[in-house]
Amino acid sequence: MLATLIYRSRLNCTLDPSQLTSLVERANLRNSQLQVTGILLFDGDHFLQILEGPLAAVNVVYERINRDNRHSHVVELLRDYAPRRRFVDRGMMLFDLCAMTAPAVLRAILRFGTLKYQLASNDRVYKFIRNFIASPKSNGGIRNTEPEQWSFTIKTSPFNNVSAPITAEQPCQFAFQPIIEPLRGNISSLEALIRGPNGGSPQEYFATIAPNKLHEADLASKGWALAMARRLGIGNHKVAINLLPMSLVKIPGAVDILLNHITRNQLNPGQIIVEVTEDEVISGYEEFTWAIRQLRAAGIGLAIDDFGSGFAGLSLLAKFQPDKLKIDRTIVTDIHLHGPKQAIVKAILDCCAELQITVVAEGVEKIEEWCWLEAVGVQRFQGFLFARPVLNGVSPINWPQRISPSLT
Ligand code: FMN
Known part of the structure; x- marks a missing residue:
């Protein structure tokens, strides 16, 4: 069964762009081997990641990601099942909001994805993406109590x-x-x-x-x-x-x-x-x-x-x-x-x-x-x-x- 999982998290340390690129390259290889595809959005402080693939493989990848101390406050936003993938070609693709404007990121994601714009505008996964892009660095107005x-x-x-x-x-x-x-x-x-x-x-x-x-x-x-x-x-x-x-x-x-x-x-x-x-x-x-x-x-x-x-x-x-x-x-x-x-x-x-x-x-x-x-x-x-x-x-x-x- 084809599963979709979305989570958001907060960067724990300072990560320079080259580290982020190599993280995504390795993730891309590992995910491809497991038939997991998806994208990673980064706004300088927070990540939003979409993972798609066989349920067991998505769970394996998500468990690993959860253990990674380069980020924290990992919150699962969506766990769902779909008839087809939204992102087919790569195990993991990075979209960095610090390097591109929000409209350019959205256009790039839509080009990369499989859904046409009309379909994407009604799709819950794309709505999560649009919301993240529209309100970067937002933690939902939550006060800090750690x-x-x-x-x-x-x-x-x-x-x-x-x-x-x-x-x-x-x-x-x-x-x-x-x-x-x-x-x-x-x-x-x-x-x-x-x-x-x-x-x-x-x-x-x-x-x-x-x-x-x-x-x-x-x-x-x-x-x-x-x-x-x-x-x-x-x-x-x-x-x-x-x-x-x-x-x-x-x-x-x-x-x-x-x-x-x-x-x-x-x-x-x-x-x-x-x-x-x-x-x-x-x-x-x-x-x-x-x-x-x-x-x-x-x-x-x-x-x-x-x-x-x-x-x-x-x-x-x-x-x-x-x-x-x-x-x-x-x-x-x-x-x-x-x-x-x-x-x-x-x-x-x-x-x-x-x-x-x-x-x-x-x-x-x-x-x-x-x-x-x-x-x-x-x-x-x-x-x-x-x-x-x-x-x-x-x-x-x-x-x-x-x-x-x-x-x-
Ligand atoms: N590792 C993956 O294999 N696939 C991913 O999609 C993936 N995404 C990540 C996203 C973020 C924001 C971070 C911080 C890490 C990500 N990683 C990903 C790296 C994993 O957390 C982990 O370091 C890697 O899978 C190696 O795990 P292991 O040391 O348990 O073998």
Whole structure:
């Protein structure tokens, strides 16, 4: 299968033109042997490269390129399949924007390529090329936050150290995970994640419940979550609880039951954030809307969980503007390497800025992911990089500090 891969990257060192020419000559030979063809654009600081060829060969070449320390910030922009090659004659051809004007480069690429101008103007690959040529030396307006500028220090959390469930008969337990603002040194909330009676996964817990009791058990479990939050001594901190949307529809007086759990545990509705996903089909939108209004009227916060996972979609966002939107881990993972994920997060941030919704990135595990997200303006994070969930407790938190320039 004929694959096309496009990436962009940033030059790491100063490269004189003769080095660039010899790099491309060697690349041309190696690519030709593997039946890979393509072009390399260079604007003095950044590269944009198009690789075309058999999928396995393109992967081999891209893996090598990724390991090359003459460039960094390698971000994959497109991976696609095509019926024919756009560039046939050479393994690799260089187009240097420092040596030619932008229109001349574009004309040369079109002469070199196989698509006629009319076809090229609709082709996504050519659109990437035109965009790179039109805005050279652009890094998408991203502020610079580099992984090597940071070190981490573990600090104990300010919560009580509780390790046992409240009672032995408790049907479920909770693991708590903080959501933090790393650069402010602030814990913005604790999420209560449900676990089985012996600490097993949420799936294990829900599998033990008869389907007709699911929503009742879901709502009742929030009482245990809040009781545990109180035992942890959450003080004025906020606590986030996950609720199946249909629990609000199917259980009569669900919001009152929730409010009861809150007051019984001497918490304030303003401290509670209800996180909902669309992981079950919401039937009865009217009842759901009514329940959400009641939640909001009582002062309870609302967050859309797992946004972008396929379960929490745009319709929830359009109908019930939440206080918070949590970007799903599937989007966050390796975001520093992946152009489509980056474009999605920038669009989510624009939308949330317009609607005054706070954005949280979930599932952050790598410092590179955090740096990229922080650089585009995300301020709240949840993930193993900072703190893992701990059964009946809160783990110490890994706080980043900028390494002073004299030490780097
Ligand atoms: N090597 C290739 O074989 N094909 C290429 O298309 C290619 N393009 C490159 C583009 C850039 C911007 C840079 C910095 C390097 C490129 N290289 C290319 C060089 C590879 O990164 C690597 O040095 C070379 O394949 C030798 O790899 P090896 O040392 O793992 O054998």
